[in-house]
Amino acid sequence: MAARPPGRRPQKALTARFVETVTNPGKYFDGNGLFLRVETNGSRRWVQRITIQGKRSEVGLGSPPAISLAVARQRALENKGLVMQGGDPLAVKRQTRQALTFAEAVDIYLASKLNEFKNEKHRKQWRSTLDTYAAPLLGRKDVAEISVQDVLRVLEPIWKQKTETASRLRGRIENVLSWATVAGHRDGDNPARWKGNLSELMPKPNKIARSENQPALAVADIPRWWKELESKKGTASSALRFLTLTAARSGEVRGMTWDEIASDSDQGEVWTIPATRMKNGRPHRVPLPVRAVALLNDLPRLEGSPFVFFAPQGGALSDMSLSAVMRRMQATQERVGKPGYLDPVSKRPAVPHGLRSTFRQWAAERGYPRDMAELALAHWIGSEVERAYQRADMLARRREMMEAWARFLFA
Template identity: 65%
Template sequence: MGEEKAEPKRRAASVLSAAKVKTAGPGKYHDGGGLGLILRVDPNGARFWVQRITVHGKRREIGLGSPPVVSLADARDAALANKKLLRTGADPLAEKRKSKESITFAEACEHYMASKLAEFDNDKHRKQWPATLNAYAKPKIGHLLVRAITTADVLRVLEPIWNEKNETASRLRGRIEAVLSWATVAGHRTGDNPARWAGNLKELLPKPSKVAKGDNQPALALGDVARWWSDLEKRDGMAAQALQFLTLTAARSGEVRGMVWDEVNLDPANSANPAKRTGLWTIPASRMKAGREHRVALTPEAVAILEAIPRMDGSPFVFFAARGGALSDMSISAVMRRMQESEEKAGRPGYLDPKNKRPAVPHGLRSTFRQWAAERGYPRDMAELALAHFIGSDVERAYQRSDMLERRRAMMADWGSFLCNKKSQANVIQIGQDSAHATMG
């Protein structure tokens, strides 16, 4: 059970420091202290903690992880724990193997995400990854050991949502596959990946292309817009104001909830006349689904909402929560849900999608805007740009450099008038005419 005899001779002169761990060049560096702890630095700069121990008369090495994830203090603690195991007659390597074999899916998710989430440039994706696993996978297989998870277990997670929420389910399947792939490489499981699509789940689940798109969000009927907007304007609270702003700009909920004041530029030219005050909201690429910067033309109605909102010291968010953070997605959805509940209590059907008869939700308002733009005769590309959708092929986008900002500003002003049930000031062609020749006054 003893250590190599040379170790005590190095103890006084070779104790490592945090600075040394960070700056040491290629080689092996003994920490001393009788724990057998060594920092190994490869020629490519990679750093690893190794502990040398003697088990049953044989010298062995145990990997303890890598800096900076495993700090010098952490490595010493792990090395000391192994020493204590040796004194009881146990084999630290055997105990480590047992630990690997007993990891659960929930634990594997945490390990995987700790190392992988930093690779995502988009903050939305960093949040979506754990959100879908927490919502759908962990409740059903989180407690299972990864080595015991089968295709049948993965199906228990996916089948309930495969038809209704196929896009979400498809992404979830890929995330489960990635976590289990990591578990295999890390030595926690062996064999085929039960979440693999090709030659596996593909034979058991309908193809995504054949599944009816169940993720389409219920939209507000155009005939209900004026009544719905009037109802919304009577409601107080930050979430209600955020919903008004979301509707006026046809933006996504996440874009509005994450909006910060640094992204807003209000035009001072008409500061004396609020009815003409306009502005610009520039959303950085990091916050956009398409991964590219998006400019939103702010109409006087949108500007009025921004100017009426108080600012919280220490919070950068325009629509802030009680403690200064961003509003939750549920807070905005709750406003529409309460509006629907009020309608139903009054004996009215409420605000239902004209096709699926489900209550309208915030994201469905984008579909309402798109239908309105089409029926008003606005050019397709202009409406798609307002929604921050990709238009045309890569070649077409390369030549189409303009985002039609000022023309979109007129369109959004017309949309605002429609919401408020005012007479439109825009001169737009009717359906059936050539939309390419529409004029936006």
């Protein structure tokens, strides 16, 4: 059954079977203003469009399967009768509904949803963005009272300056309010919805912000940068050297544990990063060059801590620790009147993540196969069909490449 434009009556009513199986987003009308709204995230809820005291309104009637088609029809009929007698179904619902603040809704929503995120960083970002930007303005407000203008007050101050963060924040607010609606704590349209709502009031994200690559070191600057890095002491500096030698991501290195390293008689030392810590959700094997193994052998171990690069308290290093090393190196250069270590295109100081781009450029200049370099960076290669057939991770050939990269660093 296809979704129909608002206001049109269906040629035939909904069926219980259709309600159970429909997955395509849209509005599916039944009668007496009743329709089933299916969201893009798969959630479904009953809504009744009805005119109350001259004002067109939408009344939430719950969600299937908890509220069946028969029950939704009965509630819609009762509301229509109440309106005919001069009553207000929304007012009645507000009187009986338990108030829930946005902050409370966030807590309840995240308690069940955070487990769906495999990446610890994403779990922290979800909570952090809501606490930082949404809670000050929406935290104490009843979710039933949150309007489009409330959402705009949260988003507008950062929409142009922090577009990517603001866009993610909008989606997270939308998810929380969608849950609140389905749970019966609010009615009507979602004020944080983008299409046909905020999209009419705010500039499109891709029109005001272009995603920029992280500033990378010029390949020609690597030898002198590496020489200076080797003179730095401390765990963060060692972690940054290991990151460079392996072309890994900061989070992968900071979360690295000793039990992830194994010796293979044929392959040498291999670092296997579990799927739970990988951006693509798949385990990744890293052939460790001899220089990287030597670095690990020189590291101290902290009793009771599984981390290779541990913080003073025994946990993992913070996200800013490696960045701080590079900032200090840049500041040292600038104090003596030198430009430092700048991205050749953006002219911004290089950052740890940009070192992966530096490695990628070096590999291309040295003629290494594209797929092999991309595998070293744990990037997806080709289409889903190609990936299904390409099961080998070229470990032996990648080891040769990483050994050559290490020799270049130490040259």
